[in-house]
Amino acid sequence: MSKEMVIQIENARVEMGSRTILSVDHLEISRGERVAVIGNSGSGKTTLMRMLKGYVPCLEGKVVVMGDVFPIRDPQKMKNHHRHIGMIHQHFDLIGRETVWQNVYHGRLGYVSLLKSVFGVCSERDLQICAQAIHEVHLEGKQRRFARTLSGGEQQRVAIARALAQEPTILLADEPVSSLDPALAEDIMDLLVSVCDAYDLTLMMSLHLPELARRYADRILALKNGEIMWDGSSDSLSNDRICEIYEFMGTNGVVNGNGTRASRSAFTWPYGWQGQPLPGG
């Protein structure tokens, strides 16, 4: 019996202005897979994730995530879609002036009615899930600390706990370790993989370093100029292939440091779904 498909993409295309920045002919990801997306800056890694999250619209083709067919017009359905897909960002994107616990609780907001969240009413279940999420990322002692006072690695742990509190099925990690030093990066990668195993999550992460991708993923997608140029198990990705993938970056094989970054002005509110794709994605 084949495994359940959580992501199915056929002929999807994302444009920015008149330029096609992502074009995926065929991609299927089944439940429980650990997929790493590699490629140069601007190759479409972030755009792929933003498309799955529904932040950028795909113009044509078919995108089905967890049975939801894009584009999702119904706000309630979109909300459901959002809470099934946890996302972790390169710069953590926590609310710095709130505590660790509050930031983790933000993951529950999709389940809590507005009235309850205004008056800070937490159900027993919400409390339990947040406590469990904080336990998973080993931050029990720091629940009352403000997020901005934590180190980068700890902040990324909070972001992982926030995503876990969403009770997601899919975890998207957009360059989760790019702003951490190598030792911390391994810690965070170990943690990510272990929580995905523990909760049977499908993990899709974009990574800058092919070594990390080979070590932590079972499947690797290589993007180049917005197209998938390689898709296979991580052991079958040869060094020659990697060189080919990164061939045109023009910096003598050194992987360009910071890849994609959302521009400050890109957040439009609350008409978000129709927003333009971010530059450089």
Place this chain on the structure above:
Amino acid sequence: MAGKVSLFLAVSALLFWSFQGSEFSPGQFWRGIPQLFHFFGRMTPPDWSVWDVLLTSAIETLQTTIAGTFLGALFAYPLGVLAASNWTPIWVHLPIKAFMAFVRSIPLLLLALLFVSAVGLGPFPGVLALAVHSVGVLGRFVAEEIEATDPKPLLALQGTGASSLQIIQHGLIPQVLPQMVAHLAIRFEMNLRDSTILGLVGAGGLGFYVFLYVKQFQWQKSGVLVLAIIALVFAGEFAAWQVRKRLI
């Protein structure tokens, strides 16, 4: 080089034109200095018999300021959110920004005069004038603060499935609250200063009695009230500074 010379000449001409037009006269000022001391001399010794007037009018000034600032903030915060260009479409934020700019362009004393003629003498027109003025000034700061907020954490909250109002409550407000309170403290300080002269047009407070006593040539009494104004403004500045220091 020629550009610099012509700029120098242009600025010189502008300054000459301004001083000429405003009848600037150092000699006249020099001759007036004794008169200045004479004026202060007439205010001393302070006549402390007006302490009851002082107390009631100082309290009235304080009350006017608090009420006016509160009323202004009540409208300024929601309007400021609506005036943030990255949160609302242009047909919402442009008219609101234009309205706030228009309100800011009306001098406070003119506003007070307007409300005095509408609702009569006393502190109430002062409250209205301060409130309207505060909407213009505070609303603009709120909008600018929101426009400068890092949108990425908000997007991350949106990605958890939070609704719009939940994102405002859990994402936007915690990020902008300290600056909002700091701006409110500065506004309070400015309003306190402004409300001391609202009495000039009959809108109550300390200023009203200063001008009353000056008109009656009771210099020693007005001197006491001037001292009270200085003390009050100084206290307001100190309070606002304390608030800001704790927040930022």
